Amino acid sequence: MALQVVGSRVKRYDGLAHVTGETKFADDWYAPNQLYIKALRTPVHKGRIKKLDTSEAEKAPGVACVLTAKDLKVNIFGWGGDQPILAAESFRHEGELMAVVAAESEDAAWEAVQKIKYEIEEETPVFDMLEAVKPDAPKVRPEGNLHMWGNRPYRQIVFGDIEAGFKKADTIVESEYHHGSAKHAQLEPHVSLAVPEAGGKITIHTCSQCLHFHLGALCGIFGLPMNKVHLVGGTVGGGFGSKNDIHTDHITGIVALKTGRPAKWRWTREEDLKYSSNHGAWHMWFKDGVTKDGAIVARRQELSRSGRVPFAQSLRGRQALLPGDRPVLGSERLRPGLLRPHQQAARQLDARVRHHAFQLCHRIADGQDRRDDRHGQVGDSVQECLS
Numbered sequence: 465m466a467l468q469v470v471g472s473r474v475k476r477y478d479g480l481a482h483v484t485g486e487t488k489f490a491d492d493w494y495a496p497n498q499l500y501i502k503a504l505r506t507p508v509h510k511g512r513i514k515k516l517d518t519s520e521a522e523k524a525p526g527v528a529c530v531l532t533a534k535d536l537k538v539n540i541f542g543w544g545g546d547q548p549i550l551a552a553e554s555f556r557h558e559g560e561l562m563a564v565v566a567a568e569s570e571d572a573a574w575e576a577v578q579k580i581k582y583e584i585e586e587e588t589p590v591f592d593m594l595e596a597v598k599p600d601a602p603k604v605r606p607e608g609n610l611h612m613w614g615n616r617p618y619r620q621i622v623f624g625d626i627e628a629g630f631k632k633a634d635t636i637v638e639s640e641y642h643h644g645s646a647k648h649a650q651l652e653p654h655v656s657l658a659v660p661e662a663g664g665k666i667t668i669h670t671c672s673q674c675l676h677f678h679l680g681a682l683c684g685i686f687g688l689p690m691n692k693v694h695l696v697g698g699t700v701g702g703g704f705g706s707k708n709d710i711h712t713d714h715i716t717g718i719v720a721l722k723t724g725r726p727a728k729w730r731w732t733r734e735e736d737l738k739y740s741s742n743h744g745a746w747h748m749w750f751k752d753g754v755t756k757d758g759a760i761v762a763r764r765q766e767l768s769r770s771g772r773v774p775f776a777q778s779l780r781g782r783q784a785l786l787p788g789d790r791p792v793l794g795s796e797r798l799r800p801g802l803l804r805p806h807q808q809a810a811r812q813l814d815a816r817v818r819h820h821a822f823q824l825c826h827r828i829a830d831g832q833d834r835r836d837d838r839h840g841q842v843g844d845s846v847q848e849c850l851s
Contacts, residue, residue: 497725498657504582505559509557510557530580643745667695678713681714685718712730744769
């Protein structure tokens with residue numbers, strides 16, 4: 465059968481609308497009588513909120529509502545389910561939301577934000593992941609700076625007999641590498657418009673990359689079933705993984721449901737660059753056993769990441785187990801330091817992750833069962849030691 469797409473020039477279904485400027489992105493949507501949102505953010509990297517007085521902001525011209533943590537029934541979200549929507553008592557990074565203001569214009573909302581009075585007790589932050597894992601390091605979170613996998617502060621994956629592999633090696637190569645954090649720098653900043661509908665429903669025009677995943681999270685925040693929350697999206701002005709996190713939809717939705725009016729929140733470029741999710745930094749230690757013909761026959765590694773995205777960390781570790789086409793024995797540990805609440809994938813890396821995770825299912829060390837898992841997940845031939 466002749467292929468109809470592969471090897472052919474295929475027109476983009478949305479190409480003409482893009483080049484003629486007819487495409488409507490999230491910020492192009494407008495609803496009559498809509499409110500505009502601005503936020504008060506934490507000014508330092510770590511501390512406790514001792515006072516938060518919004519009384520003057522509530523009386524400012526054009527203000528429809530002011531929200532703080534005490535106004536929310538649900539004040540938690542995020543992939544790990546541990547990120548506050550609005551900081552209540554303490555905060556873990558500069559730029560966390562303390563309060564949001566909805567007003568008749570962006571200028572009115574921002575002027576009201578300036579009227580909010582607050583007092584903060586600043587605490588010692590920690591920025592280096594290797595410093596964060598030391599016993600005497602300042603705690604980023606009450607439970608500590610390491611993500612626990614069962615009763616261990618790391619995840620261990622054993623693949624074959626690592627010591628036997630090192631005995632076969634002619635040379636041992638040991639080295640450390642550091643990969644700094646990176647910003648996605650997508651063209652479209654985070655933005656959404658929430659419109660309340662009849663019957664207690666709500667429609668949100670969003671720039672999300674993960675409509676289905678975000679729908680479930682938003683329903684939990686709003687206390688609504690899925691058939692009452694309508695997400696309109698799919699047209700994303702650049703994402704690369706940055707829009708895997710909820711940044712604006714939850715706030716616009718809460719405001720719209722509270723006021724009964726449409727509400728839009730669009731981040732400035734400065735807000736997007738400083739406070740949105742980014743690709744976290746990595747520290748990597750490798751010990752490789754190599755033969756004279758260039759084959760890597762053993763690898764031991766430790767990976768540390770300045771963030772908490774367990775799924776991504778699992779894939780990164782599997783990727784590093786097999787750097788080439790030869791069978792490799794290896795083991796790895798992940799010690800994700802919890803320094804920042806928002807760490808996300810960067811799409812230019814994930815293609816390689818899926819590729820090497822797929823390789824892992826085919827290039828198995830001698831004596832291991834082979835398994836073809838075409839979803840890029842590790843098969844039965846890899847033993848994950850989590851206990």
